[in-house]
Amino acid sequence: MKPLSKKQKAVLAQLAARAYKSLVAVGCPLDDQTAWRKEQQQEVTGKESMMEMTQQDYVPLTRHFLSLAAGRNVYIDDNTYNDMDKAIHRLQDMMERHVALDELRVSHFTRSIHSTRSKLHPVSIVRLTPLSILPS
Numbered sequence: 001m002k003p004l005s006k007k008q009k010a011v012l013a014q015l016a017a018r019a020y021k022s023l024v025a026v027g028c029p030l031d032d033q034t035a036w037r038k039e040q041q042q043e044v045t046g047k048e049s050m051m052e053m054t055q056q057d058y059v060p061l062t063r064h065f066l067s068l069a070a071g072r073n074v075y076i077d078d079n080t081y082n083d084m085d086k087a088i089h090r091l092q093d094m095m096e097r098h099v100a101l102d103e104l105r106v107s108h109f110t111r112s113i114h115s116t117r118s119k120l121h122p123v124s125i126v127r128l129t130p131l132s133i134l135p136s
Contacts, residue, residue, distance in 0.1 A: 019068035
């Protein structure tokens, strides 16, 4: 499993700080913020350090810190995808790229044909006069 990205670690640290401040504001006697965050991480994920955490740990820990900050259970939409969703997305992406490449090839082919024909048979410019000017 992939480790947490730097952005995910930053988000978790910010959520932990928000939860810590809301608990202190309510009157909970807490020690050092970093030590408290590590205790919470250990409790939720079984890992004290964010360096050890993987993608599977992100959503539960985020939910935990948000629920502490809000003072109640908060539901977060889980944006993680299962393997079938990922496969479908990859297939759709490949099909879209294939269609785009085919359209690019067709436009390049038609341009090359047009430029070849225009070199062989130059197109003369014809001016059209409006019908109202023509004598009746």
